[in-house]
Amino acid sequence: xxNATSRPAVNATSRPVTISALQFxxxxxxxxxxxxxxxxxxxxxxxxxxxxxxxxxxACALGGLNAWFALWQAGRAPGQSFAMFVQSALGPWLGSLVxxxxxxxxxxxxxxxxxxxxxxxxxxxxxxxxxxxxFSVLFVAGWGCYKGLEVITRTMQVILPxxxxxxxxxxxxxxxxxxxxxxxPVLQNGWPSxxxxxxxxxxxxxxxxxxxxVTNHVNQPAQLHRLSLAWIGVTALMFLGxxxxxxxxxxxxxxxxxxxxxxxxxxxxxxxxxxxxLDLMGILLWGFGSFFLVAVYLFGASKWTAELVGVDENLxxxxxxxxxxxxxxxxxxxxxxxxxxxxGGTYVYIAIAxxxxxxxxxxxxxxxxKTVSLSPVGGAAGNGGPGSAFGGSxxxxxxxxxxxxxxxxxxxxQRPTDQGTQDGGQGSxxxxxxxxxxxxxxxxxxxxxxxxxxxxxxxxxxHPSDTDAEQRxxxxxxxxxxxxxxxxxx
Amino acid sequence: xPRRDRLRAGWRVKLRVLGALLLSLPLVTGCWDxxxxxxxxxxxxLAIDLADSAAGGETNTSQGGSGxxxxxxxxxxxxxxxxxxxxxxxxxxxxxxxxRLTAQIAVPGRIPLGPGGGGGGSSGSSDxxxxxxxxxAEGLTLDEALQNLQQQVADRLFYGHxxxxxxxxxxxxxxxxxxxxxxxxxxPQVRRTVWLVVARANAAQLMETAPPLERVPALYLMxxxxxxxxxxxxxxxxxxxxxxxxxxxxxxxxxxxxxxMQRDNVRISGLALFHGERMVATTARTFDITxxxxxxxxxxxxxxxxxxxxxxxxxVMWQAFRRKSKIQVRxxxxxxxxxxxxxxxxxxxxxxxxxxxLNDPRVxxxxxxxxxxxxxxxxxxxxxxxxxLKIDPVGFGEYxxxxxxxxxxxxxxxxxxxxxLYQRATFDIQMQVKTDxxxxxxx
Numbered sequence: 001x002x003n004a005t006s007r008p009a010v011n012a013t014s015r016p017v018t019i020s021a022l023q024f025x026x027x028x029x030x031x032x033x034x035x036x037x038x039x040x041x042x043x044x045x046x047x048x049x050x051x052x053x054x055x056x057x058x059a060c061a062l063g064g065l066n067a068w069f070a071l072w073q074a075g076r077a078p079g080q081s082f083a084m085f086v087q088s089a090l091g092p093w094l095g096s097l098v099x100x101x102x103x104x105x106x107x108x109x110x111x112x113x114x115x116x117x118x119x120x121x122x123x124x125x126x127x128x129x130x131x132x133x134x135f136s137v138l139f140v141a142g143w144g145c146y147k148g149l150e151v152i153t154r155t156m157q158v159i160l161p162x163x164x165x166x167x168x169x170x171x172x173x174x175x176x177x178x179x180x181x182x183x184x185p186v187l188q189n190g191w192p193s194x195x196x197x198x199x200x201x202x203x204x205x206x207x208x209x210x211x212x213x214v215t216n217h218v219n220q221p222a223q224l225h226r227l228s229l230a231w232i233g234v235t236a237l238m239f240l241g242x243x244x245x246x247x248x249x250x251x252x253x254x255x256x257x258x259x260x261x262x263x264x265x266x267x268x269x270x271x272x273x274x275x276x277x278l279d280l281m282g283i284l285l286w287g288f289g290s291f292f293l294v295a296v297y298l299f300g301a302s303k304w305t306a307e308l309v310g311v312d313e314n315l316x317x318x319x320x321x322x323x324x325x326x327x328x329x330x331x332x333x334x335x336x337x338x339x340x341x342x343x344g345g346t347y348v349y350i351a352i353a354x355x356x357x358x359x360x361x362x363x364x365x366x367x368x369x370k371t372v373s374l375s376p377v378g379g380a381a382g383n384g385g386p387g388s389a390f391g392g393s394x395x396x397x398x399x400x401x402x403x404x405x406x407x408x409x410x411x412x413x414q415r416p417t418d419q420g421t422q423d424g425g426q427g428s429x430x431x432x433x434x435x436x437x438x439x440x441x442x443x444x445x446x447x448x449x450x451x452x453x454x455x456x457x458x459x460x461x462x463h464p465s466d467t468d469a470e471q472r473x474x475x476x477x478x479x480x481x482x483x484x485x486x487x488x489x490x
Numbered sequence: 491x492p493r494r495d496r497l498r499a500g501w502r503v504k505l506r507v508l509g510a511l512l513l514s515l516p517l518v519t520g521c522w523d524x525x526x527x528x529x530x531x532x533x534x535x536l537a538i539d540l541a542d543s544a545a546g547g548e549t550n551t552s553q554g555g556s557g558x559x560x561x562x563x564x565x566x567x568x569x570x571x572x573x574x575x576x577x578x579x580x581x582x583x584x585x586x587x588x589x590r591l592t593a594q595i596a597v598p599g600r601i602p603l604g605p606g607g608g609g610g611g612s613s614g615s616s617d618x619x620x621x622x623x624x625x626x627a628e629g630l631t632l633d634e635a636l637q638n639l640q641q642q643v644a645d646r647l648f649y650g651h652x653x654x655x656x657x658x659x660x661x662x663x664x665x666x667x668x669x670x671x672x673x674x675x676x677x678p679q680v681r682r683t684v685w686l687v688v689a690r691a692n693a694a695q696l697m698e699t700a701p702p703l704e705r706v707p708a709l710y711l712m713x714x715x716x717x718x719x720x721x722x723x724x725x726x727x728x729x730x731x732x733x734x735x736x737x738x739x740x741x742x743x744x745x746x747x748x749x750x751m752q753r754d755n756v757r758i759s760g761l762a763l764f765h766g767e768r769m770v771a772t773t774a775r776t777f778d779i780t781x782x783x784x785x786x787x788x789x790x791x792x793x794x795x796x797x798x799x800x801x802x803x804x805x806v807m808w809q810a811f812r813r814k815s816k817i818q819v820r821x822x823x824x825x826x827x828x829x830x831x832x833x834x835x836x837x838x839x840x841x842x843x844x845x846x847x848l849n850d851p852r853v854x855x856x857x858x859x860x861x862x863x864x865x866x867x868x869x870x871x872x873x874x875x876x877x878x879l880k881i882d883p884v885g886f887g888e889y890x891x892x893x894x895x896x897x898x899x900x901x902x903x904x905x906x907x908x909x910x911l912y913q914r915a916t917f918d919i920q921m922q923v924k925t926d927x928x929x930x931x932x933x
Contacts, residue, residue: 181893184893188895249734267683268682
């Protein structure tokens with residue numbers, strides 16, 4: 001598992017952080033599960049009651065399909081993050097606008113996460129100012145982001161098994177207090193309430209759009225969509241217990257009215273008079289889960305900002321963390337009920353729009369532009385059109401954006417060319433060099449400027465027979481060039 | 491490297507170390523909400539009476555024996571009690587709706603840490619009245635009464651170790667428990683696994699018992715209930731379960747019904763039967779508890795039954811140690827018909843005549859048939875009584891709701907409608923009894 005490799009802070013020849021597909025899913029599961037149990041189960045229970053588990057299965061099917069498609073697409077454009085994809089598909093202006101939307105969305109999600117967490121912790125710690133919780137979470141999450149994806153991933157790798165063990169233990173220990181007949185009859189209130197709850201879960205799956213910004217760090221991105229089926233199965237299993245447990249334990253009416261149903265379930269746990277009061281387990285689960293979620297969203301926001309502006313992402317961690325903290329404290333005026341009303345209502349549609357609809361739209365635009373660029377009558381063929389955003393799926397070469405270029409000149413399974421990578425971030429096709437099939441092997445006139453010292457110009461025309469390690473190194477060229485641009489003195 | 495650069499590098503390192511130390515300060519300050527144990531008033535037990543009835547039946551309003559630091563121990567000169575009554579006493583017609591709260595608060599340093607003897611001081615005291623402080627307050631709701639109680643106590647009241655809540659029968663019958671349970675459900679400190687029991691007479695009396703077996707009276711009450719559950723003599727019907735059942739349409743909650751037999755002697759008399767959150771009846775006899783547990787399939791079995799041995803003079807004492815039940819529902823002539831299958835396993839503990847040959851399988855079979863017959867009769871009586879009372883503590887209605895949802899939707903919409911229907915429901919009770927052991931004697 002642990003093949004994450006660290007990237008020295010400033011080293012032009014260093015490799016980007018790479019994680020395995022399994023590590024990618026560890027990040028996904030750790031970030032979504034605990035917090036999903038905490039918030040989304042409650043929202044779904046309020047809507048669907050005892051049929052929440054049906055809604056979960058429906059959402060898993062739809063969310064799994066969406067994840068499969070998104071990851072399949074990511075696998076076809078190795079080395080390309082979602083931010084790069086948006087930029088290349090929509091062009092610099094619209095792409096930047098959409099990017100800004102996503103950055104704001106990520107910050108709002110991080111803030112909402114901290115808001116809900118502080119509301120929960122304030123019950124246990126009534127005199128502690130909420131700002132202390134916000135600062136603590138942001139401090140640790142910000143530090144994790146600053147240190148990079150490897151630290152976040154390894155932290156989750158260490159803590160996730162503990163969280164899973166606690167969750168499984170809680171489920172097993174509460175079995176004696178559960179009555180399966182309370183889940184019956186199924187669908188007594190029909191499908192509308194189930195759809196309402198399914199949308200809530202779908203919003204949770206939609207939030208995973210942030211992880212598309214990590215896919216370019218996965219060393220074998222083509223595996224991602226294959227593993228997505230296993231992941232959705234694991235997620236369904238991990239949510240089935242919390243979706244059914246409160247109903248089986250308290251009955252439908254009480255489960256609907258509980259502010260923290262899964263936490264209340266944990267409060268019931270006791271083994272004789274020896275092991276009691278396992279509230280701490282709930283606090284740990286949701287504390288860690290919230291930290292993971294905040295860290296990932298902060299990382300996503302800072303990474304996207306770095307992609308937009310073209311400088312090192314670490315520069316943005318602190319300002320973005322401050323922004324998220326300010327939003328959280330601004331939300332402090334809202335009551336917990338207000339927050340849940342928003343999360344169960346408007347937010348569901350926002351999340352689905354940002355996490356599912358917009359990515360699909362971007363894909364559709366990219367596909368249409370690619371089609372036009374490939375069309376003999378389109379007049380854009382070989383013109384370095386934006387269709388190269390589809391990366392490996394296209395045979396057009398080069399591409400317009402840096403990331404586009406990195407994937408643009410290859411068919412699926414081929415490695416990006418050095419030239420394509422180095423060409424990244426150049427803006428729209430109009431600014432980029434004109435591209436045709438022969439552009440694939442043409443040397444990039446800008447390559448020398450971005451090449452690390454000590455490497456000869458032949459490095460730019462690297463061969464298709466480059467090793468995977470070299471390929472990753474080439475991918476780091478995007479960052480290298482940006483560093484140079486941001487700090488010309490270096 | 492030039493000297494100036496070396497100095498700069500040194501300062502940079504020092505600044506970094508200083509920054510790291512400063513940033514780590516918030517992590518070493520401890521919990522913001524910390525509250526030392528001697529700075530909190532840990533409530534171990536609560537008793538809730540109607541203000542009017544409690545005042546009339548009150549025999550001893552305060553233990554007052556909290557040691558010299560807590561004021562006078564003589565009730566007659568207990569200033570704390572007098573002040574409390576003056577500050578929180580509710581006057582006028584509204585008083586008839588008021589609650590009288592009795593709280594048992596642990597005295598720091600006097601709670602015994604083990605089974606050993608006392609001696610006072612920090613090692614604990616053998617005198618139960620010195621381990622806890624019993625106080626009273628009044629209020630229209632539980633929270634108001636607790637606020638008034640807080641006025642009498644310097645330290646913040648803490649409910650994290652609240653183990654038992656006793657409610658008087660008069661309050662449970664007249665007003666129900668709505669005024670009581672809402673605060674308890676909302677307060678994050680209160681465990682849902684706390685015992686909620688109904689006292690036959692004055693609830694405060696249970697807070698003032700001083701059983702010799704346990705130096706903390708509230709813990710003795712809790713142990714009474716816990717051990718009854720472990721021995722199979724009572725279902726684990728704690729507060730959280732009561733709250734869940736109270737809102738079900740097809741099931742009524744029950745609570746333990748206790749009484750003080752003598753001073754310091756507490757007896758579980760049966761079950762308090764509720765309609766929603768209002769108490770309507772009690773079980774007619776202690777044996778009804780086992781009928782309820784058999785129908786619920788609650789294990790382990792614990793009750794004994796004395797049965798005559800068919801064809802012989804004398805009786806045997808048969809005790810169940812394992813229960814299982816299965817309830818099925820179908821519609822018959824437009825009303826629910828329940829088939830209840832119960833399997834009991836037990837031991838023979840005693841025989842009254844030496845002539846009874848327990849090593850004879852035919853005798854054992856006859857005894858099992860007799861246990862089965864009497865057990866079935868007991869179950870039928872229990873069900874008939876609940877049908878007469880129009881309350882369904884076993885939750886047959888939940889079986890109808892779960893297994894016959896169309897019928898439920900068509901005929902039942904409210905709790906009252908189910909209870910009317912419950913009176914017409916029919917039952918087929920099948921019991922299977924097996925004797926496992928007859929003890930160390932083989933005759």
